[in-house]
Amino acid sequence: MSKSTNYIIGVFNDEDVLMDAVGTLRSSGVKIQEAYTPFPVHGLDDALGYKPSNLPIAAFLFGLTGTICALLLTIGTMGYDWPMDIGGKPYIPLPHFIPVTFELTILLASLGMVATFLIISNLKPWGHDPFMFDGRSTDDKFLIVIDLDKNKMDKVALTNLFKQTGASEVNSKIVENH
Amino acid sequence: MQVTSPVRPPLVTGGKTVSDVTQDISRHVENKPTKLWIMAFTLSVITLCYGSYCLWTTWYEGIGMWGLNKTIGWAWDITNFVWWVGIGHAGTLISAILLLFRQKWRTSINRAAEAMTIFAVICAASFIVAHMGRPWLAYWALPLPNAFGSLWVNFNSPLVWDVFAISTYFTVSLVFWYIGLVPDFATIRERATGVRRVAYGALSLGWDGSAKAWQRYEAVSLVLAGCSTPLVLSVHTIVSMDFATSVIPGWHATIFPPYFVAGAIFSGFAMVLTLMLITRVVFRLEDYITVEHMESMNKVIVLTGSIVGIAYLSEFFIAWYSHVPYESYTFINRAFGDDYWWAYWSMMTCNVISPQLFWFRTVRRSIAWTFLLSIVVNIGMWFERFVIIATSLSRDFIPSSWAYFSPTLYDIGDYLFTFGLFFTLFLLFAKFFPVVNMAEVKAIIKSSSAKKDTK
Numbered sequence: 001m002s003k004s005t006n007y008i009i010g011v012f013n014d015e016d017v018l019m020d021a022v023g024t025l026r027s028s029g030v031k032i033q034e035a036y037t038p039f040p041v042h043g044l045d046d047a048l049g050y051k052p053s054n055l056p057i058a059a060f061l062f063g064l065t066g067t068i069c070a071l072l073l074t075i076g077t078m079g080y081d082w083p084m085d086i087g088g089k090p091y092i093p094l095p096h097f098i099p100v101t102f103e104l105t106i107l108l109a110s111l112g113m114v115a116t117f118l119i120i121s122n123l124k125p126w127g128h129d130p131f132m133f134d135g136r137s138t139d140d141k142f143l144i145v146i147d148l149d150k151n152k153m154d155k156v157a158l159t160n161l162f163k164q165t166g167a168s169e170v171n172s173k174i175v176e177n178h
Numbered sequence: 179m180q181v182t183s184p185v186r187p188p189l190v191t192g193g194k195t196v197s198d199v200t201q202d203i204s205r206h207v208e209n210k211p212t213k214l215w216i217m218a219f220t221l222s223v224i225t226l227c228y229g230s231y232c233l234w235t236t237w238y239e240g241i242g243m244w245g246l247n248k249t250i251g252w253a254w255d256i257t258n259f260v261w262w263v264g265i266g267h268a269g270t271l272i273s274a275i276l277l278l279f280r281q282k283w284r285t286s287i288n289r290a291a292e293a294m295t296i297f298a299v300i301c302a303a304s305f306i307v308a309h310m311g312r313p314w315l316a317y318w319a320l321p322l323p324n325a326f327g328s329l330w331v332n333f334n335s336p337l338v339w340d341v342f343a344i345s346t347y348f349t350v351s352l353v354f355w356y357i358g359l360v361p362d363f364a365t366i367r368e369r370a371t372g373v374r375r376v377a378y379g380a381l382s383l384g385w386d387g388s389a390k391a392w393q394r395y396e397a398v399s400l401v402l403a404g405c406s407t408p409l410v411l412s413v414h415t416i417v418s419m420d421f422a423t424s425v426i427p428g429w430h431a432t433i434f435p436p437y438f439v440a441g442a443i444f445s446g447f448a449m450v451l452t453l454m455l456i457t458r459v460v461f462r463l464e465d466y467i468t469v470e471h472m473e474s475m476n477k478v479i480v481l482t483g484s485i486v487g488i489a490y491l492s493e494f495f496i497a498w499y500s501h502v503p504y505e506s507y508t509f510i511n512r513a514f515g516d517d518y519w520w521a522y523w524s525m526m527t528c529n530v531i532s533p534q535l536f537w538f539r540t541v542r543r544s545i546a547w548t549f550l551l552s553i554v555v556n557i558g559m560w561f562e563r564f565v566i567i568a569t570s571l572s573r574d575f576i577p578s579s580w581a582y583f584s585p586t587l588y589d590i591g592d593y594l595f596t597f598g599l600f601f602t603l604f605l606l607f608a609k610f611f612p613v614v615n616m617a618e619v620k621a622i623i624k625s626s627s628a629k630k631d632t633k
Contacts, residue, residue, distance in 0.1 A: 015624070035389040038196065038365070039621040045393040053397040059405075073321060077330040086334050099339035099416050103346040106405045110350045114357060117398045121391050123360070123383035129375070130384040135368040138361070138387055140196035140620075 003177050006148040007033065008158050009133050010167035011141050015041045018142040021165035022047045025144065028161060030153065033145045036137040055113055062112025063105045070104035071097065133173060148172075189283055189622060192465035196620045199466075203612045203619075204366055206461050211609055214460055222601035229595025232588050233308065241311050243588040249581040250571045254589040255309035256420075257563040261445070262302035262596060263344070263417055264438070264559060267410055268446025269295025270351055273358070274406035277399065282625070283474050285618040286466040290457060291450045292355040293611070297603040298449075299348045301596035306344070308592060336419040343416040347409055354402045357395070360385050362612040414442045421566065427504040428512070428570030431496070437489035444482035444529070445559035447475050451552040453604065455545060457613060466614050469543050476542040479555065483533035486562070490530065504575060512569045517582050521565050528558020 012018040015037065022044065025032060032048060045052075078084070079092040089096070118124065137143045144167075146158060153161070155172065162170045194202070211219075236243045246253055269291040276284040307313045318324075319341045321331050331338045363382035370378050385391065418438035421429035451472065458467040497509040513522050532554050541547045568583050607613070 036387045037389065037392060038200075038387060039361070039617040040392040040396050041389075041621075044389050048389055050390060050393055053394050055394055055397040056401050059401045063405075074333045077321065077328075078333050081328050082330055084332075086332060089334055093334060096334045099336075099412070099419075100333055100342045102408075102412055103339075103342040106409050107346040107349060110353060110402055110405050113398060113401055114353050117357075117394055118383070121394055123385065125380040125383050129367070129379045130386040132368065132386060138365040138368045139200045 004174050005177055006155075007133065007173045007175060008146045008148055008155060008162075009171045009173060010144040010146075010162040010165070011134060011136075011169040011171065012144070012166065013141065013168050014166075015044075015142060017166040018144065019044065019047055021144060021162070021167065024165045025146075025161065030146060030158065030161070031150050033147045033150070036133060036143040036145070038138050038140060038142070041142075055117055058116045059109045059113035062116075063109030065112070066105040066108030067101055069108070070101040073104075074100055131175070134171070187470050189286065189468065189470060190466060190619060191468055194465060194623060196623060199614075199616050199620050199623065200365055200369075202463070202466070203362075203614050203616050204369060206608070207366055207610060207612060208369070212460070215605065215609060218460075219602070219605045222598055222605060224598075225594055226598030226602050229591055229593075229598045232591025233304070233595045236308055236588050236592055237313055241309065243586060244592075245584050245586045245589055247581045247583065249574055249579050250568060250583045252309070252571065253568050253583045254564075254585055254593060255305045257560065257567050258593055258596065259302045259305035259309070260417055260438075260563045260567075261560050262298045262305070264414065264442035264445045264563075265449045265556070266295040266298035266302065266347075266351075266446065267414060267439075267442035268450045269293070269298075270347075270354075270406050270410045271443055271446065272450070273354060274403040274410065277403040278407060281474075282622045283471055285622055286463075286468075286614050287450060287454055287471055287475075288618070289355075289358065289611075289615040290453060290608075290613055292351065292358070293604065293607045294450060294453060295351050295446075296348065296355060297600050297607075299344065299351065300603070301600050303344060303348070304596060304599070305592070306340075336416065336423050339416045340420060343413045347413045350402070350406055350409060354399075354406060357398060357402070358615060358618075359611060361387065361395070361617040362615065365616055366612065411439055414439045421570075426570050427502070427575075428508040428566065430505075431493060433489055433492055433496070437486065437493075440482045440485040440489065441529075441559060441562060444479060444486055444533075445556055447478050447482070448552040448555035448559070451475055451479075451548055452556065455549045455552070457608060461608070461613060463614060466619060469545070472545070472548050473542050476536045476548060479551075480533055480536040480542075483529060483536075483555070487530035490526070508570055508573060511573055512565060515573075517572065518565065518569045521561050521569070525558055525561035525565050528554045529562060532558070 010021065012021060018035070018037070018041065022032065022035065026047070026049070035044060035048060037044065074097040075092050083091045132138075133145055134141060134143055144162075148155060148158070151158065159170045190199075241255075244254065269288075272284050272291045273288040276288075307316050310316055310319075319331060319338065321333075323330070331341075333339075359381070360383055363378050364385035364387060367375060367378040367382045415435040415438070418434035422431055422434040424430060454467050454471070458464055494509050494513075497505045500506075512518055532551055535541045535547070535551065541551075572582060573580050
């Protein structure tokens with residue numbers, strides 16, 4: 001059985017007004033569902049109370065995996081599986097293995113982090129045109145979306161609060177949950 | 179309130195608003211191609227077809243189709259490879275290193291420069307594969323256990339390092355470029371209908387522009403930039419080691435890694451300028467790719483051009499100082515001998531002397547001069563690679579094996595193939611993808627644009 005959620009959406013024309021609005025709304029005890037912007041607004045994640053992303057840690061771990069794999073590959077193949085005397089060099093000349101180790105570290109760190117980013121953000125090329133509260137938020141509008149059910153204030157009070165903070169429009173939307 | 183810096187001129191001119199950016203950049207993707215685009219595309223495809231014929235013949239008949247001889251086993255193939263890889267470096271430099279240094283002027287040009295990187299590396303790779311002689315065995319360069327037992331590639335060899343460096347560079351650049359495109363594809367998706375909406379919907383991966391998504395996107399961009407920065411330096415360092423780890427006089431030099439990296443940035447920026455100056459006229463992007471961008475890049479060119487010049491002189495000095503007769507001979511012969519003096523002095527004129535004109539502000543800010551010199555620099559850098567490779571090989575240790583290299587039509591045709599491929603891909607990119615990074619330009623528009631008035 002599907003249930004619907006009522007959202008109220010404040011539309012802003014300017015990122016600075018949006019930032020101030022986020023501050024005002026949160027200090028008034030309003031719980032913000034999400035904000036949508038056409039470009040990255042620095043400090044918005046802090047203002048919304050988001051924790052810093054753990055993606056750099058994921059990148060480090062993937063990079064470490066790359067380093068270990070590369071060392072196993074080079075040392076394992078040249079030192080143990082099929083040792084060859086090449087110009088009288090030692091079987092395991094570590095300085096010669098630095099380029100390959102470095103490249104595989106970078107490769108796995110980059111690909112691993114990007115894959116993690118795509119998975120946790122549910123970004124994939126097939127099967128969905130994402131639900132947009134307002135298509136203009138990819139052009140020049142900034143949105144603050146509030147779930148009415150999760151807030152104590154009613155719609156009228158929230159609309160007034162949005163207007164006070166400088167929203168150019170306040171819209172509401174009912175979304176069917178599946 | 180609009181804050182205009184007294185010391186920094188605006189990066190976006192014409193009083194653009196955030197909405198104007200969407201309009202101006204999306205227009206080229208949404209409208210029918212212009213006549214100029216169709217003409218350029220036709221020319222590129224014709225060149226590509228002729229080049230493909232030459233490349234196919236080279237593959238089918240073998241590299242005996244080239245002008246290689248008993249002494250010169252590498253000539254145009256590796257020259258073109260190193261040249262194209264060098265061209266590619268500016269893209270990653272602009273997107274990664276300038277991002278880490280918080281240089282806002284990168285935003286209008288990074289998208290096209292990254293596209294240039296990817297296409298240039300594809301062109302470079304085509305020479306790597308072609309010069310193997312038996313390209314269908316190219317997978318032998320990968321560390322795969324094979325049918326003959328567990329015989330592996332030689333990880334001591336710079337040629338194997340190259341395989342890892344170039345493929346990593348290509349993959350990471352491609353991913354970096356694509357992640358940057360995703361929000362802009364979403365912008366185009368929201369404006370499109372029908373088939374185009376489905377296509378750009380798939381390309382945009384379902385991007386919705388939420389604050390959480392942007393936070394992660396920024397983290398990814400920053401770490402990718404942090405990964406790409408040493409990657410750029412490592413790739414050309416390793417390319418230079420293809421030569422520097424050998425014992426051929428003229429190649430066996432510890433100065434090669436920094437010298438090649440500087441040369442790569444030098445030629446890459448020149449190619450970005452050539453392409454951007456054309457793109458801004460064809461797509462009417464004069465407000466986004468401004469004289470300020472051009473001047474900033476010209477400053478990088480004069481710096482790296484001077485580094486390259488000092489490297490040439492250092493090589494000469496060290497050849498004399500080393501007291502190795504073969505080394506000294508190679509350098510004296512290269513500059514004053516009978517056979518390759520023209521290539522050497524073309525290189526010196528194009529790379530060392532002509533970029534010095536950029537010390538003059540009027541030259542640096544002149545579109546005509548910049549366009550001319552950007553092409554001169556690219557020609558000069560091709561000669562640099564040629565001089566290093568061909569002149570060092572042409573005079574070996576034993577005079578009986580000395581020889582001169584003359585290109586055949588197939589050498590030229592294979593080079594033309596890469597031009598056809600590069601421009602075909604670039605024109606397709608410019609038509610179907612947003613050529614300027616809309617999201618990033620929008621982010622700087624408030625601090626760096628010449629807006630008439632804001633509320």
